[in-house]
Amino acid sequence: MSPERLVLVYDDRAGLASAVAARFYETIGGILETKPVAHIVFTGGTVGGEILAAIGASGQRDSLDWSRVELWWGDERWLPAGDPERNDTLADDGLLAGLVAQGLLAPARIHRLPASDGPLDLDAAAGSYAAELSRSARKGEPVPDFDLLFLGVGPDGHVASLFPEYDGIRVTEPTVVAVRNSPKPPPERLSLTLPAINRADRVWLCLAGADKAPALGLALAGANTVEVPVAGVSGRVRTIFFLDRDAAAEVPPELLADDGTTA
Template sequence: MVTLRRPDTLSTLLDQAATSLIDVVAALQTTGGGVHADGVARLVLTGGGAGIGLLERVRELEDADSRIDWSRVHVFFGDERNVPVSHEDSNEGQARTALLSHVDIPEANIHGYGADGGDMEDKARDYERTIAEVAPEGFDIHLLGMGHEGHINSLFPHTDAVREAERLVIAVTDSPKPPAERLTLTLPAVRRAEQVWLLVSGGNKAEAAAQIIARANPEDWPAAGAAGTEDTILYLTDDAATAL
């Protein structure tokens, strides 16, 4: 079951999702809730235009009226290119610029992959261990952008990565979208989140968005395999909803 939210434009999408994200995190901190019942939010961030735009909007709202205790937030990343954080293509680097460097989140609560352009298998295993230590019960919210062909994180159609059924983190060496080398959370990892939010905007994504709602085969449309244990929310702008 997918909960559909229909902002008209990308700007409205970012406003709605940023406000909801702050509401959810602040509420679970106030009540001592969350998937670990400890009042600590465990979030998975995403890159791309919508993902980074959302972080920028959260920063604006928090600057105006901070409601989140950032010392009780742990952040993870859905995927990462095999580049250092200082590289312009780094999802973690972009997230730091957009939000994380501007709030009082402890450095120890930012869980990057440690990619450096070298061998990735050890990095993937290390990240699995970090998840097991910090988020053993899963994530509170996993944010996801989506490509026109339905890819999420670095899980592309008809690849071994999207077919992975056991591991939570894997190295990808043959991404069809450059750069080829990436580290990514898998569908089993995505499905450990209580809530999965897909942020989808753009007319070229209309067919893939319809496949999410239809719950198509994830091997063909990876985003269709993204599901939260409690809720799966699709933020879908008007231009991306023409195939519904």
């Protein structure tokens, strides 16, 4: 059976974030009914931050068994720990700090990518995170069985820190790549590779704004992955594009789905 792809459209960013948060609890709750642990990969970006805040503000937050959740990141900016531009800082502010403070989530289950003020250089940091992923995976597998992986998409079609025509989008091994000379600041980053991303069962791509519409249109039309990285993203079970109406401007109507499908 081929993986399923859905395109869901909401009136605005607030509606998008609220819908993703509700579906998050439905999906992870269902996973935890069948598995002892759920592995989730977070993303950064403005929309990603709004979604994490909506997850944190949800009335369902305290009913989820966070002690059975392992959290990872798809990419990170090579900045000092706690820097406001880091993706994990965004997640702390919107969701994680509250969970940890209330004892709902142990810090050991939050797998942060290394920071620039730590003991490792950029290449060693990539290797360290790849090793951490491997240690949490089933024997012989390079990464855990990611149940849900979030991604944002840039106006140029980049995902995580895999940019068009850059070396990172071409890397197949290892699972984590050191990124230099990024076309958007900061220039140094860490990122999962595309094969690692595509090992997730469910990939949720969350886009808002008219500047995202052209890249999304190209991706859905089957563009070359090196030129439009988002075109190469595919979850093993399901891939869902969550869009506001501006981002959906170039999506053919026949690709749109109703927001009633179990994720």
